[in-house]
Amino acid sequence: MTFTLDAAVAARGFDVSLSLAEGETVAVLGPNGAGKSTLLSIVAGLLRPDAGRAQVDGRILFELGPGLNAWTAPHRRGSALLAQEPLLFPHLTALENVAFGPRSAGAARAQARQTARHWLAEVDAADLAGRRPAELSGGQAQRVAVARALAADPELLLLDEPMAALDVHAAPLLRRLLKRVLAGRRAIIVTHDVLDAYMLADRVIVLEQGRITEDGPTRDVLQRPRSRFAAGLAGLNLVAGTVTGTGLRTAAGQEFAGRHEEPPVPGQSGVAAFPPSAVSVFLSEAHGSPRNSFPVTVTDLEPHGDQIRVRAGELSADVTPAASADLGLAPGVGVYFVVKAAAVSIYPA
Amino acid sequence: MTRHGYSGIPRWVLAIAAAAALFVLLPLAAMVARVNWPQFIPLLTSEASLTALGLSLRTAAASTVLCVLLGVPLALVLARGDFPGQRLLRSFVLLPLVLPPVVGGIALLYTFGRQGLLGRSLEVAGIQIAFSTTAVVLAQTFVALPFLVVSLEGALRSAGSRYEAVAATLGARPTTVLRRVTVPLVLPGLASGAVLSFARSLGEFGATLTFAGSLQGVTRTLPLEIYLQRETDADAAVALSLLLVAVAVIVVGLSYRGPAAAGRRAGSSAGSGQVRG
Numbered sequence: 188m189t190f191t192l193d194a195a196v197a198a199r200g201f202d203v204s205l206s207l208a209e210g211e212t213v214a215v216l217g218p219n220g221a222g223k224s225t226l227l228s229i230v231a232g233l234l235r236p237d238a239g240r241a242q243v244d245g246r247i248l249f250e251l252g253p254g255l256n257a258w259t260a261p262h263r264r265g266s267a268l269l270a271q272e273p274l275l276f277p278h279l280t281a282l283e284n285v286a287f288g289p290r291s292a293g294a295a296r297a298q299a300r301q302t303a304r305h306w307l308a309e310v311d312a313a314d315l316a317g318r319r320p321a322e323l324s325g326g327q328a329q330r331v332a333v334a335r336a337l338a339a340d341p342e343l344l345l346l347d348e349p350m351a352a353l354d355v356h357a358a359p360l361l362r363r364l365l366k367r368v369l370a371g372r373r374a375i376i377v378t379h380d381v382l383d384a385y386m387l388a389d390r391v392i393v394l395e396q397g398r399i400t401e402d403g404p405t406r407d408v409l410q411r412p413r414s415r416f417a418a419g420l421a422g423l424n425l426v427a428g429t430v431t432g433t434g435l436r437t438a439a440g441q442e443f444a445g446r447h448e449e450p451p452v453p454g455q456s457g458v459a460a461f462p463p464s465a466v467s468v469f470l471s472e473a474h475g476s477p478r479n480s481f482p483v484t485v486t487d488l489e490p491h492g493d494q495i496r497v498r499a500g501e502l503s504a505d506v507t508p509a510a511s512a513d514l515g516l517a518p519g520v521g522v523y524f525v526v527k528a529a530a531v532s533i534y535p536a
Numbered sequence: 537m538t539r540h541g542y543s544g545i546p547r548w549v550l551a552i553a554a555a556a557a558l559f560v561l562l563p564l565a566a567m568v569a570r571v572n573w574p575q576f577i578p579l580l581t582s583e584a585s586l587t588a589l590g591l592s593l594r595t596a597a598a599s600t601v602l603c604v605l606l607g608v609p610l611a612l613v614l615a616r617g618d619f620p621g622q623r624l625l626r627s628f629v630l631l632p633l634v635l636p637p638v639v640g641g642i643a644l645l646y647t648f649g650r651q652g653l654l655g656r657s658l659e660v661a662g663i664q665i666a667f668s669t670t671a672v673v674l675a676q677t678f679v680a681l682p683f684l685v686v687s688l689e690g691a692l693r694s695a696g697s698r699y700e701a702v703a704a705t706l707g708a709r710p711t712t713v714l715r716r717v718t719v720p721l722v723l724p725g726l727a728s729g730a731v732l733s734f735a736r737s738l739g740e741f742g743a744t745l746t747f748a749g750s751l752q753g754v755t756r757t758l759p760l761e762i763y764l765q766r767e768t769d770a771d772a773a774v775a776l777s778l779l780l781v782a783v784a785v786i787v788v789g790l791s792y793r794g795p796a797a798a799g800r801r802a803g804s805s806a807g808s809g810q811v812r813g
Contacts, residue, residue: 232704261705262713263707268701276717287703287708288706291709335706
């Protein structure tokens with residue numbers, strides 16, 4: 188039993204094809220404006236795509252296109268939406284908010300309240316039942332919103348950056364809570380935070396400019412990113428080029444020696460990935476054991492933990508503050524980035 | 537001036553503002569000064585006055601109910617709908633706000649009058665509207681409807697549709713969303729709109745006179761009674777005027793407390809929404 192979606196919105200350059208297995212949680216990552224919220228709106232039925240088809244467990248959500256005009260209204264879709272803001276109905280208590288879904292599904296008042304109490308307890312908010320949303324903290328309100336979404340018994344749970352608006356203390360608590368309640372539940376979670384993807388999702392999709400650029404198990408995508416966005420999330424430098432017998436050649440002719448993750452097929456397009464911590468910075472070209480050394484111009488320096496992250500265009504290196512001072516690093520300075528071949532993984536993209 | 541903080545209002549603006557306030561208050565004071573206090577109660581409780589007052593309250597209440605019944609769907613469509621000609625429709629709905637009421641009365645006469653557009657068919661069905669109490673209610677509804685629509689549409693727009701979208705994804709049918717989410721959220725706006733409509737209905741004169749006439753006990757509402765009395769018994773006219781002023785003050789007081797209180801509530805929840813959300 189699956190959920191499948193094909194949808195295109197021409198005005199937003201959005202064209203996505205996606206499927207979820209039973210009980211699978213997928214994290215959708217991507218830069219701002221990539222179409223992540225558009226995706227959720229289409230699934231929830233709040234936005235009508237120009238063309239496409241979606242079904243959940245054999246039930247058609249929409250089927251649009253030339254000669255096709257099937258459309259299931261949002262309230263019949265079974266896809267509860269949890270947004271960045273809790274959006275609890277301000278005139279209802281927490282309990283009545285959570286009972287809203289069951290009541291709308293036709294449950295009797297007492298039955299709906301019982302369901303609501305169950306889900307409030309599930310999110311550790313049983314003691315908040317009688318409070319109005321205005322009397323709840325941000326973290327409490329979002330917990331109640333989670334209970335409200337779950338109480339509607341959705342076939343597909345849609346989460347739109349549920350942690351984004353919470354402070355640093357409330358977010359980890361909610362993340363743990365979501366990990367517990369999302370286990371074995373079919374859900375799509377849009378997030379900016381790679382930690383959400385690691386902790387909550389079985390699979391990661393990277394959405395860029397309305398298209399899916401990566402789709403795979405969370406660990407694979409973050410360990411072997413093929414898109415620059417995913418590499419950025421994973422904190423890796425990523426260089427694209429053509430696979431050679433010993434490494435990778437970029438379009439500019441730069442040779443990268445590295446470790447092939449798979450038996451190399453020379454001529455195939457591939458990427459070289461390496462962490463900034465593996466990059467050393469020198470003022471002159473360095474040679475020796477298999478190393479890659481290439482001239483760059485520093486564009487930015489920024490603190491990164493107790494290190495200084497040296498950015499040079501798309502690449503970055505981590506150095507100690509002392510080393511940074513010794514080298515006299517500043518934007519505009521020409522230096523050499525040096526990385527051992529053993530630290531570079533090369534794989535087909 | 538006792539409050540701290542920079543207000544940034546030039547002195548000359550204060551002077552003009554004071555003159556403006558006087559311009560509104562002075563005529564009221566002048567009228568109060570003309571009240572024949574010893575005869576005040578008898579003047580108010582004369583049969584003609586009581587009849588007119590009773591008719592005014594009943595018809596204004598009926599118009600307010602009609603305004604709510606017709607205005608809520610209209611405001612919803614204007615605020616939430618998306619269709620060609622929406623702006624044009626809004627302009628036309630608001631037309632009675634700026635139209636001279638007499639013109640509204642004439643328009644109603646040519647719609648519901650004996651020779652009117654619908655009046656002829658209604659006449660065949662044995663229904664006569666013009667120059668009846670029903671005509672008073674229709675005239676008042678015609679002029680008061682925009683007040684409710686404007687007030688409610690504003691409330692709907694500022695409430696936004698995000699709560700409604702969430703309610704729909706939780707499985708609520710559109711009617712359930714309207715009843716359990718939309719209406720409760722805009723209730724303060726609806727209430728102040730209803731109060732304003734009631735006040736406008738109560739003061740309606742031109743359209744009523746043109747479309748409904750001035751028949752004691754049937755169509756002669758308080759403003760018509762005042763106008764009539766002014767020629768024969770100025771004291772009675774002033775006493776009744778003061779009564780209308782009192783009603784207006786109460787109504788304005790109610791509706792101004794309404795939005796302010798509502799604003800505080802909405803503001804606090806919206807504010808918390810921003811802080812937390």
